[in-house]
Amino acid sequence: MELLSLLTPGPTGWGDELLIGLGMTLGLxxxxxxxxxxxxxxxxxxxxxxRRPVRYLAQMHVSVFKSLPEILTLLIIYYQSQVVISWVAEYAGFDSTLSISPFLAGLIALSLVISAYGSEVVRGALQAIGKGQVEAAQALGLSGFHCFWKVILPQFWRHALPGLGNLWVILLKDTSLVSVIALSDLTHVAALAINTTREPFFFYLVIAAIYISLVILSSWIQKRLERRATRGVVAGGRAHA
Amino acid sequence: MLDLWLDYKDLWLSGLKVTASLTLLAILLGFVLALPIGVARARNRGLSGVLAYGYVNFFRGMPLLVLLFLVYYGAGEFSRDLRSLGLWWFFRDAYYCGLLALVLNTAAYQAEIIRGSLNGIPSSIREANAALNLTRWTAFRRVLFPIAIARALPGLGNEFILLLKATSLLAIITIFDLMGQARFIFSETFDLRAYYVAALHYLVLVLVLEWFLRRIESRNAWAA
Structure with missing residues (x-):
């Protein structure tokens, strides 16, 4: 009971701080x-x-960001962009005290990592839709944009949702890494709370429970979205009407 | 970048050794733990099924970083109890705590892979086992298990690579693996290239591992 009172909002409890941390995690x-x-x-x-160089670059992006530990990517992006920004600022004659926010560094690093995996999800889903849809759209005289927007994308979700759901869960858990560069997300707030309360086991258990409920909630939403995306699809793959 | 590597050659090599030992130990111990959990998940009946379900969702649901802190810092809170149990030497050491967190985490993922490959075995094979009058244990040991492992290899290989990357998190609890050494060298020299050197190490490790895994998989093509 004593421990639970630590979770109440207000000056003595950490409930409101944890809620803000949760907001930061979800926001990121x-x-x-x-x-x-x-x-x-x-x-x-x-x-x-x-173009061959473009192909190589993209392939390299995927191999590099799939091989590097996420935390290393994050630290490199964070420190390197500080350096780059101060170069640019010096060159342009700005105030050289500009710095990159941990939020932005986290956003860039995590999207680089997730997109390396995401490109495989996209490839799988587009393959599942098949070339015939594109050819049919071209035969009907749709422009490239219309073909993508009106024909490919609506079918894309059905095939991509399982993969995207997986990526979302990975992303949600990877946001905890930004606590290392002092973004006050859930994990960082817990560390702060522990500094004053000396209750590491309790607080880490609480945020573990929060993460687990977020993951469970995500998979519930994913299931609903999948049901929506596959509505009207008969087992066997052909849509009717 | 080569000079930075040569200047701290001993550190990089010892970091490499720590990363390799952590990865290998965690994948092996994790597999031992994952096997019964995966089988229980595949059977999905009774208390064992519920426990296995709970285990997998608990450890897959939280970030490894949180699990790591939970084990390492959380154990400190129970130091008196752990001392009286004679377990304190284990939880006092960041290396063992990190290893424990990695094993608990990877076991959950490996259990799901094993479950998938066990459930994917066609029922005709089970019928053949019954027709041959194999006991459940013999059927599992001589037929289902080898097939399941061969089918699980691509998934387990993937998990191997993910685990190798995950060991880098242990640097945060003062383990001097590759990442830990990079952090140390960066704090000494303020030279950002330290992180790039570490990145090259990981890149090479993963590429070698991928090549190696592909060779093993091609030997087990019969299981596909």
């Missing part, structure tokens, strides 16, 4: 996810480009 994950999906599409396009 929600901001990163769309960016990494768009990046995944771009990388997929680049991997199938007609």
């Amino acid at each position: 994950a929600l901001a990163t996810f769309p960016v990494s999906i768009m990046l995944s599409f771009l990388i997929h396009r680049a991997r199938n480009s007609r």
Whole structure:
């Protein structure tokens, strides 16, 4: 009971701080996810480009960011962009005290990592849709944009949702890494709370429970979205009506 | 970048050794732990099924970083009890705590891989086992287990690579693996290239591992 009183909001409890940390975790994950999906599409396009250097670069992006530990990517992006920003600032004659926020560094690093995996999800889903859809759209005289927006994308979700759901869960858990560069997300807030309360086991158990419920909630939402995306699809693959 | 490597050659090599030993130990111990859990998940009946389900979702649901802190810092809170149990030497050491967290984490993922490959075995094979009058244990040991492992290899290989990358988190609890050495060298020299050197190490390790795993998989093509 004594421990639970630590979770109440207010000056003595850490409930409100943890809630803000949760907001930060969710905010980072929600901001990163769309960016990494768009990046995944771009990388997929680049991997199938007609120009060889573009193809190589995209392939390299995937191999590099799939091989590097996420935390190393994060630290490199964080420190290197500080250096780059101060170079640019000096060159342009700005105030050289500009620095990159941990949030932005986390967003960039995580979207680079997630998009490396995401490009495979995109490839799998587009393969599942098949070339025939694109050819049919071209035969109907749809422009490239319309073909993608009206024909490919609506079918894309059905095949991509399981993979994207997986990526979302990975992303959600990887946001805990930004606590290392002092972004006050859930994990960082817990560390702060432990510094004053000396209750490491309790607080880490609490945030573990929060992460687990977020993951369970995500998979529930994913299941609902999948049901929505496959509505009207008869087992066997052909849509009716 | 080569000079930075040569200047701290001993540190990099010892970091490499720590990363390799952690990865190998964690994947092997994790597999031992994952096997019964995976089998229980595949059977999905009774108390063992519920416990295995709980285990997998508990350890897959939280970030490894949180699990790491939970084991390492959380154990400190129970130091008196752990001392009286004679377990304090284990939880006092960051290396063992890190290893324990890695094993608990990877066992959950490996159990799911094993479950998938066990459930994917066609029922005709089970029928053949019954027709040959094999006991359940013999059927499992001589037929189902070898097939399941061969089918699980690509997944387990993937997990191997993910685990290798995950060991880098242990640097945060003062383990001097590759990442830990990079952090140390960076704090000494303020030379960002230390992280790039570490990145090259990981890149080479993963590429070698991938090549190696592909060779093993091609030997087990019969299971596909």
